[in-house]
Amino acid sequence: MKALNLIAAGLIATGGAAWAADDKHDHAHEHKPLHGGVVVEVKDVDFELVAKPTVIQLHLRDHGKAADVSKATAKVTLLTGTEKQEVELKPAGDKLEATGSFKVGPGTKAVAVVTVAGKPATARFTLK
Template identity: 65%
Template sequence: MKKLHTLLAASLFAVAGNALAHGDDHAHTPRHGGVVTEVKDMDYELVAKPGVVQLWLRDHGKPADVAKASAKLTLLAGTDKQDVELKPAGDRLEATGSFKTAAGTKAVVVVRIDGKPASTARFTLR
């Protein structure tokens, strides 16, 4: 029984040490000043400003290739609804125009990457 406790304790320390060592890779913090949500091990960071909407994707902390990606964003501000198509723009998906981006606005984005099944991410703007 003592060996089992020792083995269990050693395993817990190994897992905790590994998690701490890789903490920055999996931090769900904004890197571009937006709002972050996680869906299926992918971080989605939405930056919504009155003239531009940008979406960055990170797969296990590393930037995802968005060259063959597209997204449909729906902004819900009170009774107003706005649909926006996001297209690749370097390392992110982006659209320019006039957007309602007040604090409390809800955003839903459906992302398609290179023929894979679509993923849906939800945000509340701050």
């Protein structure tokens, strides 16, 4: 039984590494930033966060096409060093956006909680 557990653990470990190294997906769209931000995929939706000192924008793409965010809500928590800032984003055309004064830069962590059509999703970013 112990040997079986070791074999299973080894398969999980190597399978996970192979999966993480494989950058190809079984869908046709790419996960590249289209607006100069950082992209993460959550539940087959690309979230692109554009964070500048005066504006925070969140673009959502569903299978490569802009998602309808007209009724979406979002809150982004920015973590820069020991400082924490919470920002509420509002629909602005084809994106969610907030303007103001934001402490952002390379290494800033951001957590976005977005609700679209009553379905919440959480996306985590590290700014470059």
